[in-house]
Amino acid sequence: MDIAGIRGQMPGLKHGVYLNTAGIGQSPVSVNKAVAEGYQQLRSGSVSTSDWYNAMAEAEDEVPAKIAGFFGADAGEIALTMSTGEGYGMVLGGLRWQQGDEVLITNQEHPVPLQAAQGLADREGAIVKVVEIDQDKDLFLGRLEQTITPRTRLICFSHVTTDWGTRLPAREICGLARARGILTLWDGCQAIGQFPVDLHETGCDFYATNCYKWMLSPMGTGFLYVRKDAQQVLKPLRRPHAPDGTARQYETGTPAIALYMGLGTGLDFLAGIGGPRAIAMEAGRKAESLRERFDAIPGVRVIGSRRAETRTGIVAFAVEGIEGNEVSDALRNRWQIAQRATNINEPSGVRISVAFYTSDSELDTLVEAVTALAGENGNR
């Protein structure tokens, strides 16, 4: 992969050290241009607003098919959304609930899916149960099976957790759920763009995500996958004005249409540089080497997963004796390294996102900085 050439197409990588793709990914110029041109055309008066809208709506209609092709789904199973949270709202709001129905989440959920589940409990009297994550997938699957009861209605987990980047065994979980008549909803925003995701093969009912992280596409773009047969049980939040028997019936209003031109371009970009498999190999090699380098620094501990089956490009670490927030602030202020602190679970630490476009020299700067910080704190 021509990393220098790719980095040259990403203006956001020109300043400092960028290790926060799990926060916001860096879009290539082609994506930025597609969005800007869409809106410029509208505002320049060069076409009538209705001609512009019709042309954009036609182009937008192609985006679900492109998404479906990228993620092993059918075009009719994709609704365009603006965020993960919107997708969660469509699913949790569109299913019928009974008091006491149980919903399972993990102990490492991002506030968006966590609060969506809590809101369901407030509205419908559902009971939210928490399954503790383990980097050993068999141990986690065992815990999950023990938590399931005849009242379990829905499993909604992050495919990859936001802070420590643990990848959950989605296919096994969906198989286990399906065999018991339990529905599955995934938060995919830390998974897609990191490694290949095939939604049919995964066997989930619903998969909600944004596309501004590892997909390098505009903020305000996302999608909800609704498996064909799950469309029988999920009701749209409003009556669709043109029911067409596809997942687009779940969309709730006029979308930020030019942003989806950017998403379409983003998908082309990722396919053009080799696609998810090549991306996963490149980032996986770099992330593994970073974990090994952290192991060699006294007082530094990798707190995310070490196991091949559950680790990802998100590398979380803690420095003994220093709070994650302090380490994060020092890395940002003293070395201009973009990353963020982790605080969903103990110990607090720092989340480093290793993307395929991360350069060796960025990781060298990080390792030097962390070595210096740990040393200053008496870890030598």
Ligand SMILES: Cc1ncc(COP(=O)(O)O)c(C=O)c1O
């Ligand atoms: C796992 C996870 N879910 C959800 C979100 C944010 O959701 P939304 O797309 O609704 O902003 C994030 C953002 O960091 C995340 O890491």
